[in-house]
Amino acid sequence: MNATMINANQAYAQSLQRASQVNWKIEDIIGGNKRLDFSKRFMPEALARVNEISCLNEAEKLILNQIRGNSYLHLFGAVEEFIVPYVINHVKTTGLSEITATQALLHFAEEESKHIRLFRCFAEEYELGFGSRCDGIGPVPDIADAVLQHHPLGVVLVILYIEWMTQNHYLASVRDNFSESLDPQFCSLLRNHWLEEAQHATLDALMVEQLVRELEPTEVEAGVEDFFKLIEFLNGGFMIQVQLDLESLSRATGRTFTEAEKQEIQSIQERAYQWTFIGSGISHGKFVQTFNQFGAIAQARLTQVAEKYS
Ligand SMILES: [Fe+2]
Ligand SMILES: [Fe+2]
Incomplete structure (x- = not known):
């Protein structure tokens, strides 16, 4: 075993150990007497950006904020x-000879399965309390299949930025947010999700390392190219979600918006989605640090794309 593999092995072991210290249960966060409070906003303003929409009154801004909370769960x-x-496929490449890596990655997949259940529990709770229908993009399995058609390096880079992005979401919602009184269960979701994502980010970086080690330089280039393609693909989905949110807002408020009002809401929300789900991840210092290994041209392109979604 060479030095790189020994270091990777230690990192997998540390990640497993830290993961065992977090390890929350869904019922710690939602269910029983832990209900969503529909008198409060769910999403921090830094992500929802409803305050700057001049055609909505306070009650309508609250509703749009909650619609954004619901779409967060869906997305x-x-x-x-x-x-x-993706992680389960990757585990097949580690195998029983690297048992610590295998265990850490299986635990990662198990936690993400728990997160899917967590988001679904919140979505059920939302549906019970919100009062009208809110649609999300899909079908979800088709989106997942389309993403997985891309180069494994491109996909894992997307996964890596998503994990780091959750840290920004938690910081925006809870830790440094003294000006907003958000729904406590939603804050708890963002906080607890981040606690486990922090370990995932370490594991993603190790998967990136392993892939780069095994791939030919041209394949690495192809993977980075697919990463940028995937960002465009995901952005397309978020822009459709903005349209669905507008319809949900119209249903929930009983308002028919004029073209000018629709345009105002749409343009502000498009920027808000792009920052929430792309910019806040790909501009994260830790993501940039991992990405820098792909050279100056790729770095410059990342900076350019990050500015577009800032
Ligand atoms: Fe997750
Ligand atoms: Fe994760």
Whole structure:
């Protein structure tokens, strides 16, 4: 076993040990007397960006914020649905000779399955309390299949930025947020999700390392190219979600928006989605640090794309 593999092995062992210290249960976060409070906003303003929409009153801004909370559950559930099969496929390459890596990765997949259940439990709770229908993009299995058609390196880079992105979501919602009084269960979701994602980010970086070690340089280039393609693909989905949110908002408020009002909501929300689900991840320092190994041209392109989604 060479030095790189010994280091990787230690990192897998550490990740497993840290994961065992977190390990929350769904019922610690939602269910029983832990209900969503529909008098409060669910998403931090830094992500929801409803305050700057001039055509909505306070009550309507609250509703749009909650719609954004629901779409967060839907979209995160959707991305976890390609993370689980990706990690399970990757485990086949580690095998029983690298048993610590295998155990850490299986635990990772198990946690992501738990997250899917967590998001679904919140979505059920939301449906019971919100009062009208909210649609999400899909079908989710088709989105997951389309993502998994891409180069494994491209997919794992997307997974890596998603894990780091959850840290920004938690920081925006809970830790440094003294100005908003958000729904405690939603804050708890963002916080607890991040606690486990932190270990996943370490494991993703190790999967990236392993792939880069095994791939020919041209294959690495192809993987990075697919990463950028995947960002465009995901962005297309988020832009459709903005349209669905507008319809949900119209249903929930009973308002028919004029073209000018629709345009105002749409343009602000498009920026909000792009920052929440792309910019806040691909500009994260830790993600950039991993990405830098792909050279100056790829780095410059990442900076450019990050600015577009800032
Ligand atoms: Fe997750
Ligand atoms: Fe994760």
